Amino acid sequence: MNVDDHAEDLASDLGVDKAEVKENLQNLVEYSVPLEEAKRSLRRKYGDEGSSASEGPTAADIADIGPDSGNVTVTAKVLTAGTRSIRYQGDDHVIGEGELADETGRISYTAWEEFGLEPGDTVTIGNASVREWEGQPELNFGESSTVTKADDIDVPYEVGGDRGLADLSPGDRGRNVEAKVTEVETRTIDGRDGETEILSGVLGDESARLPFTDWDPHAEIESGASIRAEDVYVREFRGVPSVNVSEFSTVERLDREVAVGGPTRLTVREAVERGGAYDVELVGNVIEVRDGSGLIQRCPQCGRVVQKGQCRQHGEVDAEDDLRVKAILDDGTETVTAVLDRDLTEDVYGGTLEDAREQAREAMDQSVVAETIAEGVVGREFTVRGHLSVDEYGANLETIDFAESDDDPAARAEAFLQEVDA
Incomplete structure (x- = not known):
């Protein structure tokens, strides 16, 4: 059934206008409220709290829960617990979120009411609904659910939110990190309450560097500061994890300096299999320079590459010249396209943008x-x-350094053979 069908059934049960119910139901679903929870919310709104559109919940192991499991009851240990604010139907709503585990597996959760969950608690959650979130099942529970303390269980997972930057993944909630602020700037964005100032930049520790956004600027986040940030969540930004600091996060300055490692050296395959990597170093042979390299033209409004004076978004424009390289890098495990900006392209070209224009004019090509x-x-x-x-x-690799390798191929081959022999 789609939302329209659910709205029709709900309106018939409640004896109210279908269009009004459909609008309210769509608003809740669009703001990530699970469908069954949204329907229960509307039943409460229209004074039909005793009715239920779903069957009783079934006790389930986490490993057996899928996006179509409906309502379930689980007994699990709280691994992480975070807090965040979202907005639906024009109102701010504070939710709890994190990760639960039992002996069989782990699952993310969203709590639509305050249940006082803390890492290490073992609880039985009754009448929780399941939805799909970023391709995985997620447990959701609220007013219609029950949460009670249960006997402690052992789980094969780490309890608590402390993680190194290299161990963070998109979708993580309730994480704690200790890192150094290597870059930071104040930006003004058009937020949900109008123009809002935020902080953005880069955090680093010994394991990795990652971009971050502080949506409620904390004074402790300054360039060069070593900090501990608790209750952060992780989103994907341009294919890599991005640390998000919210109004519910706590940030304190450390009295020691967090060491920051250099770029992470990976094979191309390792980097690609991660689904993205921030501040990574790859070594390989350039096997081709792709079309769209060299002297190109960009739209002055959006920066997109234009063809024959036409921008895909803005139509005919007075294009501006630029330089770019799209080089295919192959290390024997996989290939990646390294994209070089104007400065790096001038280095490998051995000339300036004006030199490139002159060469093109002379060749008429x-x-x-x-x-x-x-x-x-x-x-x-x-x-x-x-x-x-x-x-x-x-x-695609957004390139910040591009230099001819000084590695000794013979030494690498010898090291590889020794590794194979071992």
Whole structure:
């Protein structure tokens, strides 16, 4: 059944206008309220609290819960517990969120009411609904659910939110990190309450560097500061995990300095299989310079590459010249497209944007610039540092350093053979 069908049945049960019920139901669902919870909320709103559109919950192990499990009862240990504010139907609503586990598995949860959950608690949650969130089942419970303390259970998972940056994944909630603020800036965005100031930048520890956003700027977050941030959540930003600090997060300055490691050296396959990586270093041979490299033209309004003076978004524009390289890097495990900006492209080209314009004018063909670049890089090995994103268009590395590798291939081969022999 779709939302329209549910709204029709609900309106018939409640004896109210279908259009009004459908609008309210769609608003709740659009703001990530599970459908069954949204229906119960509307029943309460229209004074039909005694009615129920769902069957009684079934006790379930977490490993057996799927997106279509309906309502369930679980006994589990709280691994993490965080708090966040969302908005639906024009009102702010505070939710609890985190991760639960039993002996069979783990599952994320959203609590629509305050249940006082703390990491380490073992609880029985009755009449919880299940929805799909980012491809995985998620447990949701609220006013119609019961949460009671239960006998302690042992679970094969770490209790508590402390994690190194390298161990964070999109969808994590209630995490705690200790890191150094390596970059930070104040930005003004058009938020849900109008123009809002936020902080954004980069955090680093010994394991990794990751971008962050502080939605309720904390004074402790300053460039060079070592901090502990508790109750943060993680979203995906350009294919990599991004740390999000909220009004419910606590941030304190540490009296010691957190050491920050350099870029993480990975094979291309390892980086791609992660689904993205921030501040990663790859070594491989450039096997091709792709179309769209060299002297290109961009839209002055959105920065997109234009073809024959036409921008896909803004139509005919007075395009601006730029330089770019899209180099396919192959390390024998997988390939990735390293995208070089104007400054890096000028380095590998050996000339400026004006030099590229002059070469194109003399040849009456701007493709000669890409050909010159290809002659200088194809077939050579490079060490490339940047931020990797993976999507339906492939793996792309936003490059920040691009230098010919000084590794000794013979030494690498010998090390590899020793590893195989071992």
